[in-house]
Amino acid sequence: MVGDLYTPKNLHGKAAAIAVSGPFGAVKEQSSGLYAQTLAERGFITLAFDPSYTGESGGEPRNLASPEINTDDFSAAVDFLGTKSNIDRDKIGILGVCGWGGFALNAALADPRIKAVATSTMYDMTRVMAKGYNDSVGTDERYETKKKLAEQRWLDLQDGKPAYTGAINVDPKKIDASTPQFVAQYADYYRTPRGYHKRSVNSNSGESGWIVTNPISFINMPILAYASEM
Template sequence: MKKKSIIKRGLHLLTVMVLGVLVSTTTVSSATTVSPAADSQAWDKTFPQNNKATVEKVSYKNRLGINIVADMYLPKNFNRAKKSPAIIVGPPFTGVKEQTAGLYAQEMAARGFVTLAFDPSYTGESGGQPRNIASPDTFAEDFSAAVDFLGTRSFVDRNDIGVIGVCASGGFAVSAAQIDPRLKAIATVSMYDMGRATREGLGLAVTPNDVMTKEEQIKALEEAAEQRWIDFESGQIKYGGGTAVELKPSAEAAVREFSEYYGTPRGYHPRSLPYSLTSRGALVNFYPFEHIDTISPRPILFIAGENAHSRYYSEDAYKLAGEPKELYIVPGAGHVDLYDRMEYIPFNKLESFFKANLK
């Protein structure tokens, strides 16, 4: 695909991302499998290989019976006779495992951890029908399903499993940790509260006055509700964020930042596609920080860029969380810088956090 086409498609996807998510029409086997990635596919990631880690494609079912496909990364020359700590990595809202989540998983594996980067339900290579829908409850369940899988590997210490949630997965990981005490240490990076973002709009850290009005919120929900009838009668799902509410200046600025990653060869991946318009209602009803204080005494590390338009999500969640907790601000970094810019991503901080909290 030519660069201009990628950029145009990326801008379209990110414009609708205000109320949409990524999906794919790819289907997979329902059996639980583990196979060396090198044997089944060429390198299909948006980031370079690290020779200090290896990767295997795996699949397993979540509690809802949906088949989840993931990449499991292991340290080079890993000793499978020994039990090791593990880290689950969830992707940004518009991401698949071949992008940001995989980069984090590979780097943390190179530092000695067993890691797992997965495609959320209905997304990428994972299963789930109908395709192309956003379900916050299911996305949180996917983290617990990853614990199920890792905790039943003979080489993983099931009492030492942590999680990194990037962007929207930060909110989904926090939601999962509130009800799953098996997640022993929680880190979020460039966290997004997708419920709040859908209710209020993008980019509020830049210009708070751009928050959606009550009338705009009602209009957006009415559009999604009307679309349910159309989808039901036609059998054809409409994807994207709809047109009920125009993007405001701060949202447009956020979209341009996202397009620098998803809309160019830097982060483009063909399995990144928008979710259904009717997903809006489920997102509006998502409040991931309602019981965040119950995660205590398990530790939480919030990482955000100094200049990130999303920084206030991490700051607000930090205020609500119980101890032990830490807010770590990366100097000079924006939101998307922490997706793949190695000079900004504080991997040393993540390594020390998990080594201190996973035995």
């Protein structure tokens, strides 16, 4: 994984640290970098990182996501922070933004080294992929989706490479009153100079989108299965 480390000015002794990632499909130069910078200004050492298989982080095939991998990304970030001599290992926390909020909570449940967890505008990616927006997808429709995704695995095997969803082509200039609020806000950030970045899947910067079969692992692996143990 590749990340940007932010250190407060005039730091003395060991400091608390926070690993930051998200939103889903974004890169460290976007929202997570802003959160990391702001938290560093308040005295924390912070790490904004690109999730595995996206941005500058390694991994093939590109633009792969899964609850298990992305949950462990936070633990990998904690691994790194714990190696720094100016960080107190007993004061490492994580922050998940939007779709990464769920992964952050998942990671905090699984990894006792994470002493604090916070989310910002949390979004449960496993739920939306399994049940659709506003829980609009029922059991029968979900089963048909799983069959199509399973068939896509055969096609990927035949082609020798994964198929991609294609860019999410939302033109900010064509947004009007009928555009769903989350789509309008998405386009206003990722598709304009304010938030655009060439490596971001969300910015549709010539990338091919997500791997078509990504939802398989999300549909079948709900996050926060043991939230009561937190």
